Amino acid sequence: MSVTRRQILAGLAGVSALGLGAGGARYWLGRPEGAKTHDYELIAAPLDVELVPGRRTSVWAYGGQAPGLELRARQGDWLRVRFVNRLPEPSTIHWHGIRLPLEMDGVPYLSQLPVLPGESFDYRFRVPDAGSFWYHPHTASGEQLGRGLVGPLIVEEREPTGFRxxxxxxxxxxxxxxxxxxxxxxxxxxxxxxxxxxxxxxxxxxxxxxxxxxxxxxxxxxxxxxxxxxxxxxxxxxxxxxxxxxxxxxxxxxxxxxxxxxxxxxxxxxxxxxxxxxxxxxxxxxxxxxxxxxxxDSGETAADWPAALPANPVPEPDLAAATSLRFNFEWAAALSVNMEQGGAFKFWQINGQAWDINDRSCAERPIATLQQGRSYIFELRNVSQYQHPIHLHGMAFKVLDSNRRKIDPYFTDTYLLGRNETARIALVADNPGVWMFHCHVIDHMETGLMAAIKVA
Ligand code: C2O
Ligand code: CU
Ligand code: CU
Missing domain, CATH: 2.60.40.420 (Cupredoxins -  blue copper proteins)
Known part of the structure; x- marks a missing residue:
């Protein structure tokens, strides 16, 4: 399951240079008709910005801005991003909400090796769904996202919508x-x-x-x-x-x-x-x-409400045939830490297991194994006093119901599980790989609230 540096380098050699200059990022607007790849070079580097009037803050930027450059692609097309790491530490890019192959998912040691300072990595994947997505590292997340390494990824619908x-x-x-x-x-x-x-x-x-x-x-x-x-x-x-x-x-x-x-x-x-x-x-x-x-003033004639946006091609789970799994999100009072041995704080756990952010072998012990192609219902139980935005990589899921609020079932990649809430979500396990399943409060994720789900 782990990736060697040799494989990564071999992979890179197969991609011809994009021929982009040293600019922060560039978008090939003049791409030839029918060439359905959206190409970017995205440099992550320190940058001084003025967040507080008259003061300089040294942030980490993507494409010369923080939050990062807005990347855009069209549904069904390919997105190619050459990520250039000019940060003082290793990093990766994860594409939040995009259904893509594991090798492009940006999870260190699982999808790829961390991209070292001075190195680059070519991400290339198809974007099956239109909508508003985003990107961020999956390494040292508290500091890296905190310093500004977050950016929007917009996937436009294939056909024009009613929005001008x-x-x-x-x-x-x-x-x-x-x-x-x-x-x-x-x-x-x-x-x-x-x-x-x-x-x-x-x-x-x-x-x-x-x-x-x-x-x-x-x-x-x-x-x-x-x-x-x-x-x-x-x-x-x-x-x-x-x-x-x-x-x-x-x-x-x-x-x-x-x-x-x-x-x-x-x-x-x-x-x-x-x-x-x-x-x-x-x-x-x-x-x-x-x-x-x-x-x-726009000088345009008034517009009416656009029609609903077209649905994305997310597979519909078969609820009658689905297997149910339960996941408990708990507060783990254990303040047992051993910082000298590289241990991390563990305040949170899923089904009694706390993820150790410093232990690369965690992903080898998935919390659940799903059979590829089958439908599953996850019962998410928050038995803590804090809310948790629960996120799954690799697959979209449908929110079915909750014991705390009325839900009109909808597809998503992140569900905000309220305190003491139990909600049910369903999905078709159609994407093989080992996928991160975690709370998106970065502090929670880094102190235990993460697990791996395997689809095979
Ligand atoms: Cu926004 Cu693990 O992801
Ligand atoms: Cu994600
Ligand atoms: Cu949380």
Whole structure:
């Protein structure tokens, strides 16, 4: 199951150079007709930015920005990204929510070896589903994501949708002080609770920005939670907004309602009817303003609500024939740590097992083995006082029901499991490999709340 450096190098030799310059990232707009590959060179490197006015913060950027460059591809096409590591430490890229082969999944030692400083790695895969996805490392996640290595990956529908305008809003908070200096990304006493929050909230790397939107149009807002810890209580008071997709899969359009809980790793796509010129709408997290949406003259005729987005080709689980498995997400009081021996804090566990982030052999002991092609129902039981955005790599799953709220079944890659909630999800185990199954509160994932699920 593990990968050797020789295999990686052999793999690289087979790919011809993309011929891109030293620019942060470049998109081949002029690609020939029918050549269905979207090519990028994506450099990860330190970068000084101004998060706090008048102060420099040394972040880690993808393509010269943090959050990273927005990558785009079209559904059914290939995406090729040459990842160049100019960071001071090893890294990988994981493509959150994309159904792809294990070798492209970015999990160190399982998918590939970590990409060392000065090295590069070519990711190449087909994107089967349209929607809002994202990318991030799967190495030293607390610090690497915390320093800014998170970015949107947008997969456009094959056919035009009714939306003529769209905006991507990447939400992230930063673990910086008032001088813009990074503090701890993870504090044990917080990791054992809800996770260590950042102090400075930003949208697209800016604190409380004003975004101009075309008056009278229905704009597609892709809101991505790229934060390590925070669950945003999203609300748009006074706005006419409808939900079009959750976590990269379309839903029947319905009003946003009072608020939506967007956990780490989750995404929501809204249709927003932009009001008359001069109106300013707040996008908020609970009572806190994240951004101001300002209507400006567009010179276009008013648009109507677009129809539902086309469904993605996710296989429908056969519930009658499905095998049920239960997963308990628990708080493990055991503060047993042995830092000298490279042990990690273990505050959390799944079915009595805590993942050890420093132990490469964990993936060799999958918590469940699924038979390829069969349908499964997972009963997810949160027996803790904290919520956990539960994420699975490699396959989308359908949320069936919950003991805490009414669910209209929908496909997703991340489900926010509330405290003491039991929910059922279902999937077809159609992607062979060993897939990470974890909480996306990075602190939780790094202190035990991760497991491997094998499909064979
Ligand atoms: Cu966003 Cu293991 O993933
Ligand atoms: Cu993922
Ligand atoms: Cu969690």
């Amino acid at each position: 305008h769209e905006r991507t809003l990447s939400l992230k908070s930063w673990h910086v002080d008032g001088q813009g200096v990074f503090g701890e990304f993870s504090v044990p006493r917080e990791a054992a609770r809800g996770g260590t929050p950042g102090r400075l909230s930003t949208v697209n790397g800016e604190a409380s920005p004003t975004l101009e939107l075309p008056a009278g149009q229905v704009v597609r807002l892709r809101i991505l939670n790229l934060d390590n810890t925070l669950t945003y209580r999203l609300n748009l008071p006074g706005a006419e907004a409808r939900v079009y997709a959750l976590d990269g899969n379309p839903v029947a359009p319905h009003p946003l309602g009072r608020e939506y809980l967007l956990g780490p790793g989750m995404r929501i796509e809204l249709g927003l009817r932009v009001p008359a010129v001069g109106t300013a709408l707040p996008l908020r997290n609970g009572p806190l303003r994240l951004a101001t949406l300002k209507s400006v």
